[in-house]
Amino acid sequence: MSESASTATWHKTACVICSLNCGLEIQVDNGHIKKIRGDKDHPISQGYVCQKAARLDHYQHHERRLTQPLRRRADGSYEPIDWDTAIGEVSQKLIALRQAHGNHVFAYYGGGGQGNHMCGMYGGTLRAALGTPYFYSSLAQEKTGDFWINGKLFGRQTCHVSEDIEESDYVMIIGTNPWQSHGIQRARAVLRDLSKDPNRTLVVVDPRRTRTAELADIHLQVKPGMDAFLLTAMLGHMVQEDLVDYNFLRQCTQGFEELRDLLLTVDVDGYAARSGVDAALVRQVAHGFATAHRACTRHDLGVEQSLHSTLNCYLEKLLFLLTGNFGKPGGNNLHTSFMPIMGHSKEPEDGGLTTQVTGMKEISKLFPPNILPAEIDTDHPDRLRALIIDSSNPVQSAADTQALRRAFEKLELLVVIDVAQTETAMMADYVLPAHTQYEKWESAFFNFGFPVNHFHLRKPILEPQGDTLPEPEIYRRLLVAMDELPDRFPGLEAKAREHLENPEAGILPQALKDTVKAQPQWAKYAPVILYSTLGKVLPGGAQNAAALWDTAHFYAQRYPEQVRRTGLEGEGSALGEALFHRILTSESGMILSIHEYDEVWELVRHADQKIHLFIPEMAEEIRALATEADSHAHSDFPWVLAVGERRSYNANQLMRTPEWRQNDPDGALRIHPDDAAGVGLEDGSMAVCASQTGAVTVRVAFDDAMRPGFLALPHGYGMTYPDPEQPERVVQYGPYANLLTSSSHCDPLAKTPFHKYVPVQLRPLPLTPTSQGA
Numbered sequence: 038m039s040e041s042a043s044t045a046t047w048h049k050t051a052c053v054i055c056s057l058n059c060g061l062e063i064q065v066d067n068g069h070i071k072k073i074r075g076d077k078d079h080p081i082s083q084g085y086v087c088q089k090a091a092r093l094d095h096y097q098h099h100e101r102r103l104t105q106p107l108r109r110r111a112d113g114s115y116e117p118i119d120w121d122t123a124i125g126e127v128s129q130k131l132i133a134l135r136q137a138h139g140n141h142v143f144a145y146y147g148g149g150g151q152g153n154h155m156c157g158m159y160g161g162t163l164r165a166a167l168g169t170p171y172f173y174s175s176l177a178q179e180k181t182g183d184f185w186i187n188g189k190l191f192g193r194q195t196c197h198v199s200e201d202i203e204e205s206d207y208v209m210i211i212g213t214n215p216w217q218s219h220g221i222q223r224a225r226a227v228l229r230d231l232s233k234d235p236n237r238t239l240v241v242v243d244p245r246r247t248r249t250a251e252l253a254d255i256h257l258q259v260k261p262g263m264d265a266f267l268l269t270a271m272l273g274h275m276v277q278e279d280l281v282d283y284n285f286l287r288q289c290t291q292g293f294e295e296l297r298d299l300l301l302t303v304d305v306d307g308y309a310a311r312s313g314v315d316a317a318l319v320r321q322v323a324h325g326f327a328t329a330h331r332a333c334t335r336h337d338l339g340v341e342q343s344l345h346s347t348l349n350c351y352l353e354k355l356l357f358l359l360t361g362n363f364g365k366p367g368g369n370n371l372h373t374s375f376m377p378i379m380g381h382s383k384e385p386e387d388g389g390l391t392t393q394v395t396g397m398k399e400i401s402k403l404f405p406p407n408i409l410p411a412e413i414d415t416d417h418p419d420r421l422r423a424l425i426i427d428s429s430n431p432v433q434s435a436a437d438t439q440a441l442r443r444a445f446e447k448l449e450l451l452v453v454i455d456v457a458q459t460e461t462a463m464m465a466d467y468v469l470p471a472h473t474q475y476e477k478w479e480s481a482f483f484n485f486g487f488p489v490n491h492f493h494l495r496k497p498i499l500e501p502q503g504d505t506l507p508e509p510e511i512y513r514r515l516l517v518a519m520d521e522l523p524d525r526f527p528g529l530e531a532k533a534r535e536h537l538e539n540p541e542a543g544i545l546p547q548a549l550k551d552t553v554k555a556q557p558q559w560a561k562y563a564p565v566i567l568y569s570t571l572g573k574v575l576p577g578g579a580q581n582a583a584a585l586w587d588t589a590h591f592y593a594q595r596y597p598e599q600v601r602r603t604g605l606e607g608e609g610s611a612l613g614e615a616l617f618h619r620i621l622t623s624e625s626g627m628i629l630s631i632h633e634y635d636e637v638w639e640l641v642r643h644a645d646q647k648i649h650l651f652i653p654e655m656a657e658e659i660r661a662l663a664t665e666a667d668s669h670a671h672s673d674f675p676w677v678l679a680v681g682e683r684r685s686y687n688a689n690q691l692m693r694t695p696e697w698r699q700n701d702p703d704g705a706l707r708i709h710p711d712d713a714a715g716v717g718l719e720d721g722s723m724a725v726c727a728s729q730t731g732a733v734t735v736r737v738a739f740d741d742a743m744r745p746g747f748l749a750l751p752h753g754y755g756m757t758y759p760d761p762e763q764p765e766r767v768v769q770y771g772p773y774a775n776l777l778t779s780s781s782h783c784d785p786l787a788k789t790p791f792h793k794y795v796p797v798q799l800r801p802l803p804l805t806p807t808s809q810g811a
Contacts, residue, residue: 048498049076049624052090053152053474054688056483057219059085060625063093063475063498070094070475070499078625081491085223088699089688095697096473097499100759101457103470104503115468120506120514127467128518130450131167134423140168141393142422144409147429148174149378150691152495153474154482155581156427156454156508158376158564163425163512165561166521170390170399171412171421176378177403178435179338182347182787184379184401189652190354191371192642194381194401198354198369199487200333202227205367207329209240209322211353212264212339212793216248218683220337222486228252238329240322242267243339244679245707245749246742255322260313261677261747262794265345267312268352269659271323273303275359280327282361289638290358292651299656308662313744327360331367338681343793346784348658358648364637371640372487373596375629376588379403393419397788405788406435407780413444423450427508428471430459430690433756436790437730437780438773454511457693460757470505472497477507478581488634493626494582509568509581522562522569526552529570537574540614545571563587579621589617592629599630654786674728674796676712678748680774681792687753694758695770704754704771705738708799709745713737716799723802726750728795731776734802748797750774 047062060079064072070093075086106123107115134142145164148157164172188194202208202221208231215224231239232252241253242264250256259267275281276297286293309316326332334356340349354369362368380402383389390399394412397404409431413421424445432441445451445464453465462468480494506514516522529548536545553560564584572583590613593600597612605615619627638646686698695702706726708718718724720739725732726748735750743749754771777797783790 047074048496049078050475050495050498051076051079051152051481051493051626052086052093053096053150053481054089054093054691055219056151056481057082057222057224058152058481058483058493059087059090060493061086061090065498068499070097076625079493080626080628081222081486081489083223085226087219087225088685092686092692092697092699093475095694096691097475099457099694100764101459101693102502103456103458103462103468104505105470106504107468107470109466120504123467123469124511124514124518127450127452127469128515131423131515132519134449135167138422141171141419143167143169143425144171144173144404144412144421144423145169145425145427146173146406146409146431147427148172149482150428150474151689152481153428153479153508154376154378155477155479155584156471157378158584159509159512159568160425160427162562162565163515166516166519170402171392171404172402173404173406173409173431175406175429175431175434177400177405178407178790179341180379181400181403181405182784182789183341183350185787186347186350186354186652186655188381188401190358190648190650191640192644192649195374195377195379196371196640196642197374197485199372199485200335200369201331201367201487202231202333202335205331205333206236207238207240207326207332209242209326209332209334209356210249210253211242211268211334211336212341212343212349213335213337214243214247214249214683215335216252217685218337221335238325240326244744244747245740250742255318257314257318257322258744260311260744261679262344262791263312264340264343265348265352265658265662266308267314267319268349268356269300269303269662270305270308270312270316270319271326272352272355272359273300273305273308274320274323275327276300277303277305278324280324281359285361285363286359286650289364290648290650291645292649293359295651295656296355299659302663304663311667326356329362331365332360332362333357333367333369339679339793342681342789343791345658346789346791347786348655351652351655355650358650363648365634370487370634370637372485373490373592373599373630373632373640374482375484375490375492375592376482376585378482393417393421400787405783406431407437407783407788407790409435410437410440410444410780414440414447422448423452424448425452425454426461426465427454428456430455430461432461432464433459433773433775434690434752436775436778436783436792438775439731440780454508456505457690459690459693469511470503471511472501472505472507473499475499476501476505478579480582480585484629487637488632490629490632491626492620492629494579494585494620494623496577496579496624507581509565509572509584513565513569516562516565522559522565526566526570529566530573533571534574536571541611543610546610575621577621582621585620586617589613589620592616596630599632599636602631603628672796674798676746676748676797676799678726678728678750678777678795678797679793680750680778680795681752682707682749684751687751689753690756692753693756701751702770703736704751706735706772707738707740707743707749709743709747710739710741712743712745712748713739717801718799724799725802726772726777726797726799728777728779728797730779733772733774733776735772748799
């Protein structure tokens with residue numbers, strides 16, 4: 038793609054800053070992203086775009102961009118090396134560690150950001166070569182409690198709940214601020230429409246009066262960490278007042294009787310008081326939700342990373358299940374997954390996997406970052422010794438930075454694959470530079486729509502910079518260097534060419550079957566084999582997308598009628614080929630499948646196709662609420678801090694340069710003015726915010742929308758970046774929030790960190806020009 042050709046052209050692509058991946062059109066000039074607008078042809082976002090997308094050139098171009106492989110010297114500095122050296126040395130070190138200690142010493146972390154999930158698909162082949170099941174990710178520090186609950190309720194941890202907000206009459210948003218965090222398609226337009234409609238009700242549960250809460254008909258300003266009491270009070274009122282859907286419960290569920298007996302004992306008024314919300318208002322909302330014609334819930338990290346996080350996910354689902362708001366328009370539903378981002382794991386007593394040191398069980402084929410320091414920083418003979426990190430920055434984004442730093446220093450091999458020299462990359466033995474998301478064929482696997490699901494394969498719009506490679510090629514070279522695969526597959530390449538000319542003949546599927554029959558050990562490397570064969574002959578250089586061929590065939594085979602409803606024709610493999618062709622050629626994305634609402638029951642995976650309501654482990658947690666003490670009442674750390682608030686200009690670790698922020702350059706600490714006055718803090722003044730784990734320096738911002746006693750810091754700050762006036766000097770911008778969090782302060786079942794409930798103290802500091810981590 039020449040620069041002259043790209044200058045005047047609007048290129049179809051998508052935003053990569055959040056999980057919605059809204060369709061964009063981008064104009065390129067001299068290798069830079071110059072103009073951005075929403076893509077009206079995108080089948081889901083339909084031209085919607087928020088303010089963050091307009092600053093994407095700061096993701097593509099910054100001073101921390103990696104452009105060549107790096108090797109760490111003994112003194113901690115880095116030297117550039119060529120790819121052959123990097124791949125050769127990394128592969129030999131992996132082989133040596135496997136021979137010396139076995140497969141259990143390896144772990145893999147990451148596998149994709151908000152818009153690049155291809156690397157995770159191909160990265161799975163390296164995990165297979167190493168023989169390790171230990172897959173850590175940010176998803177496992179957010180959602181595994183929810184996935185575990187889904188497995189118990191619906192039969193598989195791959196069952197995932199969506200919300201039909203646009204068709205709903207009564208919407209309850211719990212622990213999230215979609216105005217900033219999105220999480221629902223076209224969030225601001227949907228929220229505005231909902232707020233303006235007098236026949237619909239929006240309820241928001243949040244300790245802060247967010248922009249979403251300001252639009253709400255009812256704001257339940259719950260005490261931090263007390264969501265379980267609030268939700269249990271609502272469920273208790275529903276059961277005690279016979280506000281449940283008995284027909285739905287009899288026909289579609291089992292276990293309600295045991296659950297009902299438990300909820301009949303709930304002290305609704307007492308639990309409402311514990312939650313900090315007026316009991317009459319709690320009863321009003323419970324009644325309104327239960328009696329609405331169509332109601333749904335939407336929850337997120339505000340309850341998934343707070344006290345009782347796994348229990349919160351259970352209680353939230355009981356709201357729509359007990360009232361029969363499942364499997365219908367305007368309710369909550371399950372959805373299909375084109376390429377699932379999680380799997381299903383057995384319980385340990387049923388043969389499920391556990392880690393060597395802490396004995397943590399696998400959930401959804403994932404392990405939580407909270408246990409990672411303990412799995413490395415120990416003298417246990419079976420400890421982790423090598424870590425591959427792809428498209429992630431756990432030193433910055435996971436809980437307990439100090440514990441992670443100590444652990445990573447003890448590793449015998451740390452390899453980072455990334456586009457930027459992150460804080461984690463600065464600790465690596467080898468840094469392998471990848472193409473950015475706008476330099477390669479790429480996609481996200483956040484396909485959560487029901488009844489309509491969609492997928493978007495994006496073409497590159499920029500030339501790769503420096504000596505970088507796409508992640509599939511990095512993994513291919515590692516497998517070849519480890520003698521797991523040959524460098525070429527001449528016979529399969531020829532069959533792939535024949536297949537493109539005559540896909541109906543089934544030439545490639547048969548050739549792949551013959552290859553795996555002859556070399557069964559290659560079956561686990563299918564994505565890389567497709568990349569190396571079919572990928573070479575795909576039009577437009579779409580080599581990265583080759584592994585989606587198999588995925589498209591599987592999806593079409595599993596949901597043929599739903600795929601044909603999108604307008605595609607064919608039976609069997611012909612339908613799979615048609616779907617793959619549409620994926621390759623739909624620049625704005627495309628509709629994958631269209632379901633009918635009653636087909637949601639085909640996605641319930643219990644043998645009886647019923648929802649199993651009663652979960653013994655959660656019943657015990659509900660019973661324990663009755664005697665739970667208020668452990669925070671007399672703490673030496675009197676405030677509750679929520680770490681990771683989403684604001685107008687923060688975005689995980691994607692946007693490293695501080696220049697992209699149009700406001701809030703310091704990532705200020707939000708505090709109620711009355712709380713600030715109590716410790717002598719003024720608006721804009723500096724303070725030290727300290728937890729039992731560490732301390733950071735913050736700039737204070739008054740916010741009367743905060744509930745007294747509640748503080749908030751954003752994510753995406755604390756990163757190091759060259760000082761624009763003195764490039765040789767590295768500056769930390771904003772608070773390094775995970776200096777405050779602890780890996781031991783977490784959910785007992787899923788080990789999800791309590792980032793939204795960090796007890797802290799504050800003390801004033803003299804006003805200084807910049808805010809930096811202490």
